[in-house]
Structures are given as structure tokens and as C-alpha cells.
Amino acid sequence: xxxxxxxxxxxxxxxxTLTTLRKDGSPTxxxxxxxxxxxxxxxxxxxxRAKYKNMVRDPRVVVVIIDSAxxxxxxEIRGEVVEFVHGAPxxxxxxxxxxxxFGRPYIQQQIESExxxxxxxxxxxxxxxxx
Numbered sequence: 001x002x003x004x005x006x007x008x009x010x011x012x013x014x015x016x017t018l019t020t021l022r023k024d025g026s027p028t029x030x031x032x033x034x035x036x037x038x039x040x041x042x043x044x045x046x047x048x049r050a051k052y053k054n055m056v057r058d059p060r061v062v063v064v065i066i067d068s069a070x071x072x073x074x075x076e077i078r079g080e081v082v083e084f085v086h087g088a089p090x091x092x093x094x095x096x097x098x099x100x101x102f103g104r105p106y107i108q109q110q111i112e113s114e115x116x117x118x119x120x121x122x123x124x125x126x127x128x129x130x131x
Contacts, residue, residue, distance in 0.1 A: 001039055002122065006075040009065040010036035013101055018043055019062040020054035028054070033097045034065055041065075041077050041120040044094045047086075048113035055081045055118055063120060083119040090115035 002010070010016075016034035019027050030051055035042040041063050045052050055061060059081040067073035085093075094115050098106035 002036055002041070002077075003075075006041075006065065006077065007036055009067055009073075009075050010034050010041060012068075014065050014068050016041075016043075016063050016065040018051060019064075020051050021058045021060060022050075022054060023057065033101055034063065035093070035097060037119075039121065040082070041079065041122070042093070043118040043120065044090060044097060045116060045118065046111065046113045047116055052116060052118070056084070061120055077120065077122050079120045079122040081118050082121045085117040085119065086114060090117045093117050 014034065016032050017029050018032045019029040022028055028050070032043055032045075035044070043063070061079060061081060063077045063079070065075045065077070091111075094106045094111075098104060
């Protein structure tokens with residue numbers, strides 16, 4: 001289960017940095033919208049993107065969620081992708097995120113391929129909090 005601090009950050013309009021591993025093992029990071037359920041961090045992307053391909057090949061990731069009101073307050077989640085959710089649930093989820101971040105549904109024309117939710121389970125004792 002995610003701790004309250006991490007959950008509060010993931011459920012608000014805070015941005016996260018998602019770090020995945022390339023084929024050669026080197027890290028790559030992108031700024032993302034973020035969400036969560038009780039036990040997982042949720043990242044929504046598209047199947048043609050390198051970050052998705054990286055997570056399919058190697059599920060180990062790091063997500064850092066930064067508090068937009070206080071950038072020195074953040075949560076670091078080291079984890080692994082345990083499920084990819086495709087189809088209608090992923091499409092509905094990107095609309096929910098767009099409502100949270102922009103106050104409107106996601107623009108269909110921005111979707112180049114299939115949406116997917118990446119469910120990330122924190123590894124034991126890896127979720128952190130700093131202030």
C-alpha cells in the first residue's frame with residue numbers, strides 16, 4: 001500500500017519524473033502526469049513511445065513525484081511495472097488525467113497510437129519522502 005504522502009502527491013496536480021532503462025542499461029527520464037490506486041503508481045502513455053517499450057523490456061522504474069507547492073517535498077518510488085492496461089480503461093484514464101491537469105478531456109487528435117496504463121508496484125522499502 002502506498003503511504004499517505006505519496007498518495008496525496010499522486011492524486012493532485014503534481015508532475016512526476018519517470019525513469020526507465022534503455023536497451024544498453026542507461027537511464028532515461030521524462031516528465032509525466034501521474035496517478036495512483038491504493039497499491040500502485042499509474043502512468044499513462046502510448047504503445048509507440050520509447051518509455052513504454054523500455055518498460056515492456058525491463059519493468060524496473062523510478063518515479064519521483066514533486067509537490068508543485070513545495071518542490072523540496074517529493075516522493076521517490078522505486079518499483080516495477082506489474083501490469084499494462086490497454087483499451088477503453090486507458091483511454092478513459094487519460095481523460096481523467098487531462099481533466100485534473102487541464103480541466104478538459106484529452107484531445108483525441110493527440111493520440112498517435114494506443115493508450116496504456118502502466119501499473120507500478122513499489123519495491124519493498126523503496127518509497128521515500130523528503131522535505
